[in-house]
Amino acid sequence: MKTVRVLCCAAALALAGAGASAQILVGQSADMSGPVAASVKETIAGSQLVIDDVNAHGGVNGEQIEVIRLDDGLDVKRSVENTRILIEDKKVVALLLNRGTPNTLAVIPLLDKYGVALIGPSTGAMALHKPLQKSVFNVRSTYQREAEKAIQYLSTVGIQRIAVVQADDSFGKDAMEGAVKGFAQAKMKPIVVVMADRNKPNYATMVPQLVDSKAQAVVWIGSGTAVTDGVKALRAAGSAAQIITLSNNAASGFIKELGTASAGVIVTQVLPYERSFGHPMIKEAMALAKAKGQNELSPALLEGFVATKVLVEVLRRAGPKPTRARVLAALNNFQFDVGGGLDVSYTPQDHSGISYVDLSIISGGRFKR
Known part of the structure; x- marks a missing residue:
């Protein structure tokens, strides 16, 4: 090592x-x-x-x-x-x-x-x-506050059909609790919750669920390449759903890995704007x-x-x-x-x-x- x-x-x-x-x-x-x-x-x-x-x-x-x-x-x-x-x-x-x-x-x-x-x-x-x-x-x-804010934002701009991709680990479970609070406050429920293996997500089964749900937005709770590869697979399947992910992906490297699929992706942040000079x-x-x-x-x-x-x-x-x-x-x-x-x-x-x-x-x- x-x-x-x-x-x-x-x-x-x-x-x-x-x-x-x-x-x-x-x-x-x-x-x-x-x-x-x-x-x-x-x-x-x-x-x-x-x-x-x-x-x-x-x-x-x-x-x-x-x-x-x-x-x-x-x-x-x-x-x-x-x-x-x-x-x-x-x-x-x-x-x-x-x-x-x-x-x-x-x-x-x-x-x-x-x-x-x-x-x-x-x-x-x-x-x-x-x-x-x-x-x-x-x-x-906390991730719970971030996920809650993500749902609140989507509801305030009129988006009703919201799907969630949840990493099948303690991180995903934790953030999902915040999303549930956000849905409750907005008097809504997710149209589908898709579970994702932490290390090897199966996009062949995940993406069709998201596409078939006709989601207007997807709150993607995951890390790094597990999210970037998933978003690219979703775009390749023809979905134009708004993507929101959490601050664990707030890195320039995340944008580079997304490539052309990065445009319009929303990422929650936990510090002031890096361009507020x-x-x-x-x-x-x-x-x-x-x-x-x-x-x-x-x-x-x-x-x-x-x-x-x-x-x-x-x-x-x-x-x-x-x-x-x-x-x-x-x-x-x-x-x-x-x-x-x-x-x-x-x-x-x-x-x-x-x-x-x-x-x-x-x-x-x-x-x-």
Whole structure:
């Protein structure tokens, strides 16, 4: 298994000159080669903007941050083993931006056993919010709120025949609860709910159900290629139904994978618009990205950026040579403006972080609001 270590070269040279100052080790297990790798890579890019900038300016309390990243391919068993390695062998002080609902739920026993905080898991599962998970600190809204908003939007624009494609896993079940709330509020029911295998959806049986239902819109609850391949198959079958999917697909890579089928697809969002260049947080991210030769931001990139800003602030508050216990203590009494009044806050009773949901539409190869 390949381990990717990230440490700014300039910072490494500074360390050598200063005489072996201790590093702060942070771990991440996520899909870097599987079905959601395109999105994960953008999230990592946003995270790295913060890490490199902090290290280049002296680190946190004089210490450099090193992120140890392990690829799990979105496989739950690999996620658990990676997390064990990061906690037991690598001695990380915290974990960051793990990806996948089943994957994140599966590692919670290890987090709780060793008292290690997971900051900004890249999932909006309600099970990570309620009941309270003592070691998990969310930096995004829930999938249930996103799915509920998607149904509310469709009903307000007069669409009555709404189908749902639901991933047959804990993520799909969770998001479907939000969709059910949206249908109830609109006094509607889905015309069909099509279940999809998480790893190998059978489009040959799924697509005919959607076409035969004469759906005007499809709320597609799934991840990465499971959604892009499905949408392309649906378009090939002649359906012009409006597609809405959730923020786990809010990545430039998702648009590229959709290709010509991307136009008009709606994606829910959990952070401010990445092209609102007057917003202080967007302005900061854009400046750091341009310094690295990157001229575009994406929602996935911003999720990594915001979660890592939270991590850095927590490490500052935890003091020099932070321990796992001090990180947890700092998180449980935490309020922080990541920019432009976008507050992230935690208490011992609430680890939800940010409550924000919006909609975007793909047009001209970009998300627009």
